[in-house]
Amino acid sequence: MDKNQESKPSFFRRIFAFLWRHKWWSLITIIILVSGSIWWFIATRVPKAEYVTVNVSRGDIRHVVTATGEINPVNTVSVGSQVSGTIQEIAVDYNSAVKKGDLLLKIEPSVLQATVDESKAALDAAQSQLNLSKNDYERNRTLYNDGFIARAEMEQSQANYEQAIQSVKRAQSQYERAVTNLGYATITSPVDGTVIARKVDKGQTVAASFQTPDLFEIAEDLSKMQIETAVSEADIGVIKEGQDVTFTVDAYPQKKFNGVVRQIRLSPTMTSNVVVYTVVIDVDNSDLSLMPGMTAFVTILVSEAKDIWKTQNAAFLVRDYKNIIQDIANDIKPSEKLAILRDGKIVYIPYTKGLTTATETQIISDNLKMGDQVIVGRIGQSTSSAATQARRRGPL
Numbered sequence: 001m002d003k004n005q006e007s008k009p010s011f012f013r014r015i016f017a018f019l020w021r022h023k024w025w026s027l028i029t030i031i032i033l034v035s036g037s038i039w040w041f042i043a044t045r046v047p048k049a050e051y052v053t054v055n056v057s058r059g060d061i062r063h064v065v066t067a068t069g070e071i072n073p074v075n076t077v078s079v080g081s082q083v084s085g086t087i088q089e090i091a092v093d094y095n096s097a098v099k100k101g102d103l104l105l106k107i108e109p110s111v112l113q114a115t116v117d118e119s120k121a122a123l124d125a126a127q128s129q130l131n132l133s134k135n136d137y138e139r140n141r142t143l144y145n146d147g148f149i150a151r152a153e154m155e156q157s158q159a160n161y162e163q164a165i166q167s168v169k170r171a172q173s174q175y176e177r178a179v180t181n182l183g184y185a186t187i188t189s190p191v192d193g194t195v196i197a198r199k200v201d202k203g204q205t206v207a208a209s210f211q212t213p214d215l216f217e218i219a220e221d222l223s224k225m226q227i228e229t230a231v232s233e234a235d236i237g238v239i240k241e242g243q244d245v246t247f248t249v250d251a252y253p254q255k256k257f258n259g260v261v262r263q264i265r266l267s268p269t270m271t272s273n274v275v276v277y278t279v280v281i282d283v284d285n286s287d288l289s290l291m292p293g294m295t296a297f298v299t300i301l302v303s304e305a306k307d308i309w310k311t312q313n314a315a316f317l318v319r320d321y322k323n324i325i326q327d328i329a330n331d332i333k334p335s336e337k338l339a340i341l342r343d344g345k346i347v348y349i350p351y352t353k354g355l356t357t358a359t360e361t362q363i364i365s366d367n368l369k370m371g372d373q374v375i376v377g378r379i380g381q382s383t384s385s386a387a388t389q390a391r392r393r394g395p396l
Helices: 004-019 023-045 109-144 151-184 382-391
Strands: 051-056 056-073 076-080 085-090 103-107 187-188 193-197 214-219 224-232 244-249 252-271 274-284 295-312 337-342 345-350 352-357 360-364 373-378
Touching: 051 295, 056 274, 103 109, 103 214, 109 151, 151 187, 224 244, 224 295, 244 274, 252 295, 295 352
Parallel strands: none
Antiparallel strands: 051 373, 056 224, 056 295, 076 214, 085 103, 103 187, 193 214, 224 274, 244 252, 244 295, 252 274, 295 360, 337 345, 337 373, 352 360
């Protein structure tokens, strides 16, 4: 144990003596090691320039306009009454299928029949008076020609005869009107269709003094429906007749229905301080699954591009690469070339913009590859000024 204890100090003394004899080389070696350690520490701790990017992908892009509207038959006829009275009979009910001329309703006709009888009596009396006036006129004309009466007496009989003719015409007109009103007591269907609304009951009194009361609503053809949807003025410019439409209804949430834009009405309306236009969409309802009054959630297809390069709209908000990418050439403009991060390197690709939607834009270029990313900023850099410029200048 004593020899081992004496050998340890001698070993350290030999190392210290060696370093002292070569003190300059030792100092240089220590400096190199310390400098290398510091460089390694800085290189691993200080982050490299990192960019904010958006992915470029390949797929389909669709420009659509969404809206809501009510499903209704293409042609709905309101059936009313032109005469007043008590409803005597109702021949149809809700959902009844009717043909043109089928009986819908009868109004109690006694008052109307009495008017017809009165008018007929007045017509007969006027006809009798006409016959009397005619005979009197013909007799006075013969007497006047033979010189037995004065001219004034003959002309008076002629005037009475002409007035009797007009009285007969007036009585005939009143009689025909009374007969017509009696016919209105029997109300028939004006079209082939289905009764979708019945607004009166048997025994109810119908008053048609000032306006025609509505009794029934008949949908002419439930196999052909239409949607009247409201489109805002911001989107109406891209809506055209003949565009394809898909829509859903709450009754069939998993099913999509198809339609076609038939009409864009020019008359605007104001809804919640927004100017909207009515767009009419034709719908095939051959299976009768759609019912009048349903709310349709409509998607109008404006344009579509399939299997194309696309990216988010944020990729086109950059106005200048100088504040993002160092040592960039002055002739590289974001409106002409995209800065692409590919395999850790930056490449500049010429492009043109294609179809644009609310969230995505088509990129037309032959130089893109899967995995490319568009540089839109730099981590740690303030983007408030760039965003402000983008709002002032508008889209590229």
